[in-house]
Amino acid sequence: MENRAQLQKQLKTRHVTMITIGGIIGAGIFIGSGAVIHATGPAAILSYLLAGLLAMFVARMLGEMATANPNAGSFAEHVRSALGNWGGFATGWLYWYFWVIAIAAEAVGAASILNYWYPDIPVWVMSLGLIILLTVTNIFSVKSFGEIEFWFASIKVAAIISFLLLGTAYILGFWPDKDLSFANLTMHGGFAPHGIASIFQGIVPVMFAVIGTEIVTITAAESENPREAIGKAIKSVIWRIMLFYVGSIFIIICILPWNSEVIGSPYVSVLNILNIPFADQIMNVIVLTALLSALNSGLYISSRMMFGLAKRGDAPRIFLKLNKNGSPINSILFATVIGYLAVIAAYYSPDLVFRFLVNSSGSVVLFVYLLISISQLRNRARLEREQPELLQAKMWAYPYLTYFTIFSILAVLGLMAMSPEMLSQFITSLVSLAVVLIMYGIRRWRYPEVRPENVDQDFNAIKKFNIK
Template identity: 55%
Template sequence: MTHGPVTDPGDLHKGLRQRHLTMIAIGGVIGAGLFVGSGAIIAEVGPGAFLTYAITGVLIVLVMRMLGEMAVASPSTGSFADYARRALGGWAGFSVGWLYWYFWVIVVGFEAVAGAGILQRWLPGVPLWLMALALMVLMTATNLFSVTSYGEFEYWFAGVKVAAIVVFLALGSLFVLGLWPGRDLDFSNLTDHGGLFPNGVGALFGGIVIVIFSMVGAEIATIAAAESDEPERGIAKATNSVVLRISVFYVGSIFLLATILPWDSTELGESPYVAAMETIGIPAAADIMNVVVLTAVLSCLNSGLYTASRMLFVLAGRREAPQRMLALSRRGVPTWAILTSTVIGFLCVVAAYVSPDTVFLFLLNSSGAVILFVYLLICLSQLRLRRLVPPERLKVKMWFYPVLTVLTAVAIVAVLVQMAVRDDTRSQLLLSLLAWALVLVAFVVRRRAAGPVSPAGQDVEERAARR
């Protein structure tokens, strides 16, 4: 497989500051799924759903720690795609890069539709597709302008999400502790409706399949850090603080939701945070939370375009994507990579409008397990690369290597098995495996067309690894 010059991520404009990276890391964890989908998890698991979030959080933390170790030792815009290539071979890097890109362009389309759906509550007369298009154009312009504008938008988007969660944690704590007017200390909802696990302890682990997708995004900070002045510091800070972020934002807020409202309450269904705030007695709770959810959607849309474009840029640098994707604007952003990712995202919006129950549903399902494949390859990459990295570059280390690395990989496989067993997720796993199979076929075809690795290509790979 002949490689052309591997594009140095340094060619991209280093316009992200430490405060941008901090908020990108925080915002990456808080997705719209937390605000909207958590009610379904509580309904499935029961009041003990906060333990499902805690277990899933541990899994994400361990994957982030592994990624942090590799990223601090060798910051790269390609991040885990580059690490998979070095550790496991070209097939792994090709797979991770294209699967991760595919995952995020589908997310971009989905979030555009979701955001348009929220806007329709305030603008019922405007067509859904038109508002989805407007959101896509807005976020595309943000990414095209400069990486600093992406970072600035994400800084404020994340700020709104964090503020909303912090306010909810404060008000919810006062409410359940009996410090709210007219309230007494009350944790009865945790036990009065069938106990912590009314649907059995097995439901605790069954919920992990859904919860893990609501936490996707923490790893974006390791990609964005390559476009900052201090990548090592940014990555180390992001990976070290992920424990606190997940335990407070997810476990803490889900615990309060399950304490404020009965787990089998119908009010938990559509928007659990709105239901909880209305129970507390906050005026205009629905409008406030709709603004917060819209912000979360725009944040995900913004980060999705950024992440997909950078992965496409890196794939082009490895001659695994069209070379046009390497074109940079005067402001140092990959213009064609951004526009290409936007077009795919917009085609998803069209599919949602024209064929919501077939094409759009197929696209969503076919990306369902993709992120788990990526996380599994991150584990396998760290397992191998740890032995190849000089000790002085290991400023962040995976805990209890190699035991925890192996256990994490086994846990991810267990989640995939759980997806195969569950009727509602089996199609996602099968279609995601089909997507991976197609990527591997594309890799084989490309390798045969390109021929064997040239010495020059090997030299380039070695120089990239030493960076």
Template identity: 55%
Template sequence: MHHQQTELKKELKIRHITMISLGGIIGAGLFVGSGSLINSAGPASIFSYVFAGLLVVLVMRMLGEMSIVNPTSGSFSTYAREALGPWAGYTVGWLYWFFWVIVIAVEAIGGSNIIQYWFPSLPSWSVSLALTVLLTLTNLYSVKSYGEFEYWFSLIKVVGIVLFLILGGAIIFGLIPGVHSPGTSNLLHRGGFIPNGFSSIFVGIALVMFSFMGSEIVAIAAGETAYPEKAITVATNSVIYRIIVFYLGSILVLVTILPWDSHTLLKNPFVSVLNVLHIPAAAEIMNFIVLTAVLSCLNSGLYTSSRMLFAMAENGDAPRVFSKVNKKGVPLYAILGCTVVSFISVIFNYLSPDKIFLFLVNASGGVALLVYLVIAFAQLRLRRKYEKENPETLKIKMWLFPYLTYATIFVITIVLIMQAFIDSLRSQFFLTILSAIFIIGSFFVRKNKRSTDLLSAEKKQISLHSKAK
């Protein structure tokens, strides 16, 4: 009986995992964020997506290799601890947790903006609260209900994008009577394919990396399925097609149909394409799909951040209370902890949107790249260890090891450093580095205190983190 209360239930099915990995990558970033990127890089923005997509595929491959050997909810925080030492596991775990807790807040605010489109009289803070509470409840109920919600949210997104691609293709190839096909005019005759030079493509890469964050959720979910090996294999192998079809396909349709330098059309690019077809409720339909994307991100954010907190509490990197599990195998306190922090962030958005909230969003912005960097370093270390100890567990292998791993580390480092030189990303770069230094510092402070008095260390850490929030 006792055993049951300390472990997560393995209730996620393969179909849940497949949809979680599909949906994790299609966030509001694709629907809303793609417009501003196309505005800045023109048709060449497709290269930003190709390049960032390639990086994500490589990182996912490395993560898949480690996850198959050791599927756990701590995922890369556990691998970092194993490969690089306890400080690395602690740092990447807290950074990742911080990233997702802020994402929950951002998505709750995004969701309330969309709902206000239909119900303008509702105060937006109440809608953000309602959405957060609603999805907290599905997460608290059971991991299976999280998986089930995620399954349907993702299904709506995927079906929406596939229909969009079919309609877009039909416009481009002139298959729709009465709708003029733009041919290649938008791609080539508005200052060429790369109107703003190669640097605009690079700025794009950093931006796209954030919309791809979420593809690694599947490695965390693998700790809660009865078939981790099959789940990880499916997810790792399909990440390539997902990026090509959903992202590259959508962006290709957008830059072909819409002029890249039109600010009005790219405010909501997907709606604009549907308007070309004179679909009467285009904005409504697309808004509904974007809302599902937002809710799915919120749902996954709660799931991911709570599981990371749970795993860190088990390792002694977070207050022990977060490792408690109820009868349904749900880490109750971890989920509530993440909800509360997100809710405080949402309140900040109304009290001080341009200062505190912007600070939090920027400070968590560069985390994706840092997490990817740690995954690559961990894989470099662990692969050699696995090959020595038990090579038969390596069911998925990183391609061209170690050269591709080195290349990935090199490229991610370049993209990270470049942020410091790009005006729009500079504050984000420095704030993220600061957050990382703060967390590493707190690790060593804690380690020194620990030997003297465990209890005061626990109290101190709770206050440190509430200050950090």
């Protein structure tokens, strides 16, 4: 049983780095940025900058904890070590829930793009087909997942870099019949035409676009050299968030007026201004790649989180089963089944059931980030006191930036509560949090506590609980 519960270390450092980078370059940057620019104006650059800083700080905190204990299993275990079993339980289940709903959402989005080319095939059929296809790659081995995700992420990175180079050349006047110009930053009502408050309101949707830095601590459990992989991935994430997100938004706003009628599809519109042929088809392929990448990652992340919960006794032991290639097959299949059900809900009840599922999972990552930040405060204090030699990637300006991050996440949640457009998402996400805490209360009542020091050491203790 113990051998069966050991994941295989088949991910190389290049896999972990590109998986993490790919995780933060989701379809949201290509699809959702237009709405943020329209609502905020040129000051959307600051919204992306501030949201990017928060993501960077969380990434650094995770880097500090993960390099100190690279074999913990996932960031949920860092929260568990700091806050106790309830913290690990809540973090694991909330994050799992976020990603299983994301699987369905990404599958529906990818199928909608494919429907553009294959209109005779129903969207729900293609959605289920995509989930099945990527489920097979995840079941086959973690190495196959890593290789596929490496190339998905490479395509997204190449697309963003090409966009940055072409856009920079256009803005600086290195383009036919074009002079140096930054006029769109202040024209059409000024830099912040909707006021300073819109900058902070714009942080809310942007935060969901930059989610993904935490993936590195999940992949570490299956990395050949976890400490090296984590260190390199965290360093690359920090500067690429700024380059990819803030840089591309800056270019869009300099080239395309924020109040343009075509701002809803900013990347396609910019490519059209640059006279790039087949701009819409190129972006469809890139967005499709981003969606498939997120779907692929969602299956991986949700299955590993479920595996970690089962190993702790916080989920049924059936999810500990590994196939001959070392993949947690039951955890993968369970995430797939939930994805199927959510896709069916998207087809039969898009405005009721599916909308509730998406809304109720929307803010939970912010709750997770809040728990991570609080955990870093406690873990850092303990490490400085007991094992300071393990602090190889310290959080900057500790504890001030950690407190700043905690305050900022609470502020973002407060803005959601005050926003008529996002209030329903905030309330339904609170319902999700309440359900998870009730689940923990039931788990604690029915089963003894599992000590949070070390997953592998506790596995023998977990086995005897025989959770059904």
